[in-house]
Amino acid sequence: MNEIEKDRGPKFRRRAEARPDEVLDAALALFIEKGFAATRVEDIAKRAGLSKGAVYLYFPSKEAVLEALVRRAIVPIADSALQTLHDYEGDPRIVIGLVLNMLAARLSDPRILAMPKLIFREVLGFPELAQMYRREVIDRVIPAVEGLIRRGIDQGYLRQVDPSLTIRSIIGPLLLHVAMAELFGIMPEGGLHLDKLVDNHLSILFDGLSAPPSAKTWSAS
Amino acid sequence: MNEIEKDRGPKFRRRAEARPDEVLDAALALFIEKGFAATRVEDIAKRAGLSKGAVYLYFPSKEAVLEALVRRAIVPIADSALQTLHDYEGDPRIVIGLVLNMLAARLSDPRILAMPKLIFREVLGFPELAQMYRREVIDRVIPAVEGLIRRGIDQGYLRQVDPSLTIRSIIGPLLLHVAMAELFGIMPEGGLHLDKLVDNHLSILFDGLSAPPSAKTWSAS
DNA sequence: AGGTAATAACTGACCGGACGGTCATTTGCA
C-alpha cells in the first residue's frame, strides 16, 4: 500500500531543513560569548528554538557542532586565498597584498573574527578539530605561499629569505592583532581598523622599518 | 630554648615548605600536557607527592594555581624586557634585536614555551588571569615599545610608521611560530630554531622583503 | 471533505560519571 509513498524522497518537514544551519548559528553565537566548554548543549538548543534532544538529531556530539561550525566559516576563506594565490603570476607582493586585504575584509565579520580564538582554545582538547584544520587550511595554504615566495625570489622580486619562516612574518602580525583585540580588548581607537593594520604592516613587510640610508627617497603615504 | 630555631621562620614541616613551588611545577607539567580543564586537582596533588586536600592548604582554588603559575613564569621575562628597553638609548633596532633574541632564548625552555598556549586557552573563561596578564605584562611593555619606536622615528632611525600597529609587526611572527608549533606541531626540521626565525624576521622587519631596486648592494648572509 | 493511519520531527526527564572543594580524622614532629 505505502510503497508508492516510499519513493517520494523527503516528504515533509515541520520546519525547513535549514535546521542544522540554525543550530550552527546559535552555537556560534554562544561559543563566541562563553567559549565551547562553558556552553551547554541545552543553551544551543534553546537559542535555536529546539530541544536538546533535537540537536542530537542533526549532530552526533557537541564537538561535531564545533567542527562543522569552524569548517563552514573557514573553508570558503581558504578557498578564496588559494584562488588568488593560483591566479596571479607576477610580483608576489601584489598577491600578498590582495590576500591580506581579503583576510582583513573577511575578519570584519564578527562570526569570522571569533574563529582564531575558538580554534586556539579548543584544538588541544579536540584532536579531530586540529586535524580538520590542518587538512582543510594549513596543509593547502602553506605550500602555496612557500611556492609564491620561492618564485618571487627566483624572479628577483624578493630578497633571499627563508620561505617557510617568512610565512610567519607575513601573517603573524594579523594574528596578534586579532588576539590582542579578542582576548584583551586591546585595539586602536574605535575599532579594529584591520585595513590600517594591513597597510602599516605591508609597508614594513616590503620596505622595512629602517629609514632610507641618507636621502629621503620616497615616503609612501 | 628552641627560640633560636623558631625564628628560622617555619619550624617544621613533614616536608619542606617548598611545597607551593612543587605544586606549581606539577601543575605546569600537567597543564602543558592536557590543558587546564582536563587536569584534575587530584592529578596535580599526586604528581607533587601530596593529597588533594593539601593543595588547598596552599592555594584557594584550582584557578589560583594557574594564575600563580603564569605569574611566576612571565613576570621575570617582562621585567627583563623592560630592563633592556630602559637601558639603551640609541638605535632602537638594536634594542628590538636584543629583546627578540632574549625572548627566543627564554622560549627554548618548554616551561616558558607553553605559556602562550595556556594563556590563550584560558583567559576567556578566567577574567582574573586576563587582568593579571594585562597589568603585569601588556600594560607595561606596550607603552615602552611604543615610546621606543616613536623615539626611533624622531631620531631618524626608523621610517614613519604607526608605533602602536608596528608592535604587531614586531612580535606577531614570534607568536605565530610558537602557535604553529604548539598547536599543530608545525615547525622546521628538527626543532623550533627560534634563533633562525628571529634572524629571518629581523632582516625582513628592518630591511623589508623587497629586493633592492637595481644593484645588489649588500646581502646579509 | 473528513477521518485515520503512518511516520517524521521533536521533547524533556533521566542517567552516569566526573570533578572541585570540604572537613572530620589521622599522622608525625617537638
Added chain:
DNA sequence: TGCAAATGACCGTCCGGTCAGTTATTACCT
C-alpha cells in the same frame, strides 16, 4: 601531649548524551 601538616572519603553540582513518549504533518481512503 599538643598542634601543625596532611589525608581521602564524601558531597553537591553540573552536563553530555539517551530514549520512551508526544506532537505535527502528510497520504490515503471512503
